[in-house]
Amino acid sequence: MARKIGSRYTAHQILGRGSAGTVWLGEGPDGPVAVKLLREDLASDQELVGRFVQERTALLGLEHPNVVSVRDLVVDGNDLALVMDLVRGTDLRTRLERERRLAPEAAVAIAADVADGLAAAHAAGVVHRDVKPENVLLDMQGPLGPGGSHRALLTDFGVAKLIDTPRRTKATKIIGTPDYLAPEIVEGLPPRAAVDIYALATVLYELLAGFTPFGGGHPGAVLRRHVTETVVPLPGIPDELWQLIVQCLAKAPASRLRASEMGTRLRELLPMLAGMPPLDVDEPESDPEEEPEPAASAAPAAPVVERARRGAVPLVPGAKPDSNRDTHTSMRVPGPDELAGGARGTARVPRAAGAPRPGSARHRAVARRRRITLGVAGAVVAAAVAVGAWLATSDDGSAAPTQPATHATSATP
Template identity: 70%
Template sequence: MARNIGSHYTAHRVLGRGGAGTVWLGEGPEGPVAIKVLREDLAADPDLAERFAHERHALLGLEHPHIVGVRELIIGGPDGRDIALVMDLVDGPDLRAHLRRERRLAPRDAVAITAGIASGLAVAHAAGIVHRDVKPENILLDTSATAAGPTALLTDFGVAKLIDEPRHGGKGGVVGTPDYLAPEIVEGLPPRAAVDIYALVTVLYELLAGFTPFGGGHPGAVLRRQVTETAAELPGIPRELWELIQQCLAKAPASRLRAAELASRLRELLPDLEGLPPLDIGDPEGHAEEPAPREERPAPVPAGAGRGPRPAVPLVRGAAPDSERATHTRMRVPDPDELAGGAHGTARSIRPVGQPRAGSARHGAAARRRRRLAVTAGVLAAGALGGWLLLSGGDGEEDGGRQGGTTGVESVVEDAGGGPVDGPADEDGGAGLAPAAP
């Protein structure tokens, strides 16, 4: 159903929905446009409308080949409660949809996309604008351009900052998508330009590997990894590219490259990446994560259900789920004890294709088989020892041999697992939490 947006635009149909609002295919005086209408509860906030009006010039002033241009900012509308951004219409999918289809990109394609977005970020950062929510969902691929391939454009500049600013001078929590949050945001520091570099290179890592360096499991576990863990090296890419990724994923913001330098360095690497195929690696070697508290576990997904957005998962026990979980999560700043993690940490490492993941059903079955073999070998060894003592000694020695054989078996069983042979495998591999249902 069509609706009027302002006095010059008409929204015809929904193109997509996110945590902040709905994107419509619209029509204006100069042709088709994309119109992002903020959620009604956000638009009803007078402080938010004032912030958008204050940042109007900055939102309309960003022009770059890798940034989706904003043509108009509408505050008011027919019912007086609309806040809408009228943007250039991009003919193509977002990077998340492209990644779902391809799983991994060839290194050259991944680096070219990242270099383009980095050059757009350089212009924004020079204007004093930090994006704060760089992720595949906010990168659009214009497929109508040249034969050289799709052009990547970053959208939603400044929206996260305006929506998520603390209200009335109060203290704000952490807002963002956990997989792409820089460590300093998790620790409660103010976001600077370096947080966009961290998020963008996390996207690059995901384009190459098929997964993010610290993702997987409960959002609280992901936040802990962002602060405490080091990204696992990706095999099969040039050393210079890995060192660049490593530098931009540094925990200290000052150690990361600036956006313009990142774009330049990535483009210098493009000739060396020609012809390299997508990486042939398996999912990350994870630890067996601790299950989430019962009240925090998401509802099971029915068999055959589509793979839509993950259900809302509260970060703290007893917290209400956030309806914005589909695109980003609102969370309090974790305290130092939570960030410290457990005794086993939450490290992830790359595993070869076909190798079972630690903590998985295959891994548990293999562990139980090894335990049974160890027990069987111990029993046979103890029996052989007892027989040798019977043949070589008297009655007293025979009793001693039987006694020694029993002790040997008990020792082997204890060493093999310290519990029933057929009991569940020991899965205390880490201090993370159970992964959310897809």
């Protein structure tokens, strides 16, 4: 059913639902638009509405080929909405779910587009704060770029900032999606432009590998890894690309590249990536301490089925995924003891295709079967040696009686 949004827009069809609101296909004076209608509880928050109006000038002035432009902000009764350009295509998460990982040339071309969009936003004093595949749209109607990539546009500028009001999220809260949060946000520091660079480098890693560098498992473990763990190298990519990713994932914000530098350097790397196939690495399994020990059994172990993981971990217990996977919300900042982690750490190490991760349930099951096999083989050898020794010491050289053989067999586990 169609509904009016303010006096100039009509919303016709729901395109997706997220934690912040609902995206509609709408119609305005200049043609089709996308309308993000924020939740009613947000619209009734007078402090947020005032903040919304204050951000209007900055958001409306953000124009760039790699940014989904905000055309209007509507405050009308219970309606609080962003009216945006309509992009004919899909989001990057949908493509990742279909292809799992991208060829390096296409991945780098998409990341370069997003970096260019961020450069324009940062120059205008706008920090996105929630860069993730769900917020990158691919223009399916435009010309193809390097590696067959579609032009990428970054959307949802300002939404995380609008929701992050002082009353709604205190100093002990954080806003964002766990897999892509920069360490300084986890530690409670104010977000600057460098947080977008960290998030984009995480997205690039995910496009190449099929999983995020610090994701997987409980959200608290994910946040701890951002602060305490170093990123594990990906095999098969040029060293120049890897060094760029490492620099942009630096724990210290000042060590990261600026968005304009990142975009330029990524485009310089495109010629050496032409024709490279997607990487052949398997996703790491969950942390060993988060997996139950398989029950001991004399029967052969059943094959271990690896669990598929999502691109982002929802912070709301029991939350169900929605059509646009908009998952940013607030969460308590972990204390220093929680961030310190255990002695073993929680790094999730990429491995060669088909190989189990050391310490994983599958790795332990394989090791257990190997120990049982070696134990049986050792017992058989011990029995053979015992029988040989008895024959060598026999007075008449006759066949060995059954008692020693039976005793040796009983030694088998």
